Amino acid sequence: MSSVCRFLRIKQVFAGQVRRCLSSQTQGEIRIAQILREKFPLASSLKVVDISGGCGAMYEIHIESSEFQGKRTIQQHQLVNQALKDEIQAMHGLRIFTDVPKH
Template sequence: MSLKILQTLLLSNFLRRHSSSLTNGEVRLSQILKENFPRAESVKVLDISGGCGAMYEIHVISEEFKGKRIVQQHQMINQALKDEIKSMHGLRIFTSVPKLD
């Protein structure tokens, strides 16, 4: 399976599971990411710890990642969330550059 197909499936699954009401942690992390990635086409944050804020899944699609390897993109996310990460048990990060039409 190609990486793009896998990313699409993961994002689709993420969106299906994500309810319309966000936890405080999801809102806070989303705001931080939107501030740090102002050109982001999409920022999605999901508390996958059952609501306690111990583990999150993050999806960011942004032009800021253009020309960067995946590891560099993830480092950018980690840097933006460095203070919040200190209190987390885990973080799953999915990043990509917007597709050209």
């Protein structure tokens, strides 16, 4: 973990909440969102957040797609993991939340 990541993590813990100092998307968030949009073109909702303070060590993904219809949660998560297999190698952790549109 870089010194910047350590500093941001300490700052987050001290503040009692996890949030990034910057309000714009990181390059990692943009790259992951692009990959997921390509892999899940029917996604009705997609949110990628770098929860490591912007250094790319850990991400949280929320994706809603009709492509998950009929699949168990574990299968949905496996699809996301497969789509991000190259990016995951450089991560410390990944939180995945999937859903099927309600309409």
